[in-house]
Amino acid sequence: MIISDNMRHYFYIFCLVIFSCFQLNAQQQLTEKASISVVTCGPGAELYTAFGHSAFRVFDPTLGIDKIYNYGTFDFNAPNFYGNFAKGNLTYFLSTADFVRFLRMYQYENRWVKLQLLNLSSEEVQAIYEFLEENAKVENRNYQYDFFYDNCSTKIEAVIQTVLNDKVHFSNNHITTHKSHRDLINDYTKQFKWGKFGIDLALGAVIDDEAAKNDYKFLPDYIFKAFEKATIQKGATMEPLVAKEISILEEKPIEKKTEILTPLNLILLISLGIIFITYKNQQQQKRSKLLDVGLFLFTGIIGVTVLLLWFATTHTATYQNLNFLWAFAPNLIVAFYLLKTKPPTWICYYFILLLLLLLIMVVCWLLKIQVFNYALSPLIVALAIRYVYLIKSLKY
Incomplete structure (x- = not known):
């Protein structure tokens, strides 16, 4: 049988491809x-x-x-x-x-x-x-x-x-x-x-x-x-x-920038604002609805997020997150009741519950059951002061 030059050329290519496949599958020594x-x-x-x-x-x-x-x-x-x-x-x-x-x-x-x-x-x-x-x-x-x-x-x-x-x-x-x-x-x-x-x-x-x-x-x-x-x-x-x-x-040393707007500074500023408005409310015998609604929406949203990370994900490190003690998810619903000039009577008991949760949080922090970020400290104080004021001002 006579093999043409073209057939011989294709045959060489075919052999080369087969050989390359074997080379790819073999581990290099x-x-x-x-x-x-x-x-x-x-x-x-x-x-x-x-x-x-x-x-x-x-x-x-x-x-x-x-x-x-x-x-x-x-x-x-x-x-x-x-x-x-x-x-x-x-x-x-x-x-x-x-x-x-x-x-x-x-x-x-x-x-x-x-x-x-x-x-x-x-x-x-x-x-x-x-x-x-x-x-x-x-x-x-x-x-x-x-x-x-x-x-x-x-x-x-x-x-x-x-x-x-x-x-x-x-x-x-x-x-x-x-x-x-x-x-x-x-x-x-x-x-x-x-x-x-x-x-x-x-x-x-x-x-x-x-x-x-x-x-x-x-x-x-x-x-x-x-x-x-x-x-x-x-x-x-x-x-x-x-x-x-x-x-x-080697790492070359670089000048570190001073950060002014840290979590502690921002939360301290917000906390002082909450305490100041609460003081003015006490003097004027009235309640700032805008502050209460904003505060409860904010803590409620964070609380829902914390619970979702705990129960709705497979992240092992987000379990048993006690941040829900200060960021209480039901606050998201209670915020709308605080739009009323006279909220329902049960709401005072709800504020007492929130105070109790803050106390439990502090105990857990002291016992190192969970270590919270120190920037939360002024906010916890401000929340406690606001809850005490709300109990007194809304008590029938």
């Missing part, structure tokens, strides 16, 4: 110079970067491989992203990127970056690389994100333990403090006054329990420290898991 590093990035200037970041680096100078494996990726364009975010159905995924390009972003954001070169054999490096490559495939890369228990930081230790099993031992003996999850969050959000206020408003009493030592690792700094103290079995001996620590980028 790294050389002996290949290494795995844990990358830890410092906090940034925005709230969402306040806690830092963790990732893996796979480096093989012989093959020209220098990749970042990042478990902290999400897609804004995913279907119903904001709805799922509000409900707590957060889908994150493992992405890959060129290491140099990754560094440029952190250099631009003025954030430090450190590497921990892991003390691994060529076989162990290959095994972790193959795991990450497999995990980065479209069908495998997604996972259900949890801020405290399953994030870019906790994934680092999880991957090492999954691949290397009992060879690696992580010790938490370096953690000597007794902090709650809220304390740990506060360590990183001190300069973000409004962000910290929002976090304290949205998250419940469940984050005020003392965090287990292993729970600290949702923060990249603590994963860094955990790897510093970790060991790996080499034959009959245990050696440090980290062979070398390298500082890649």
Whole structure:
């Protein structure tokens, strides 16, 4: 049979395509110079970067491989992203990127970056690389994100333990403090006054329990420290898991701006206004309906939001939120009764209930059942004064 030049040409193309498919399916074999590093990035200037970041680096100078494996990726364009975010159905995924390009972003954001070169054999490096490559495939890369228990930081230790099993031992003996999850969050959000206020408003009493030592690792700094103290079995001996620590980028000091309109300053100003109007009402023997309706609508809306975060989402950290004690959801309905010059007689008993709830809140605060944001202090005082005045002025 005579094969034409065109047929021969198509046959070569067909063989090349088949060969390429087999090459894509086969895992690349790294050389002996290949290494795995844990990358830890410092906090940034925005709230969402306040806690830092963790990732893996796979480096093989012989093959020209220098990749970042990042478990902290999400897609804004995913279907119903904001709805799922509000409900707590957060889908994150493992992405890959060129290491140099990754560094440029952190250099631009003025954030430090450190590497921990892991003390691994060529076989162990290959095994972790193959795991990450497999995990980065479209069908495998997604996972259900949890801020405290399953994030870019906790994934680092999880991957090492999954691949290397009992060879690696992580010790938490370096953690000597007794902090709650809220304390740990506060360590990183001190300069973000409004962000910290929002976090304290949205998250419940469940984050005020003392965090287990292993729970600290949702923060990249603590994963860094955990790897510093970790060991790996080499034959009959245990050696440090980290062979070398390298500082890649240094943070340049910048002048911090003084924030005038903080939550405390704004709430203090509003609280003083409530107390002043209440004082004038007392003198003039009349009630400011506009103040009462506005106050009850405001606290009612916040109360409904708190309850929705508690009961209508899968966010684990928003459970048992005692902010509902001062932001009482039924206030949203009661606000309309306060439009009347003479509200119904039962409303005095409702105000007594609100005072009792404020007292319970203060007790819970003192006992650290839930730690509230200190900016709420003047508002609690102002609310108590207003409720006492309303009881006296509306009492029949």
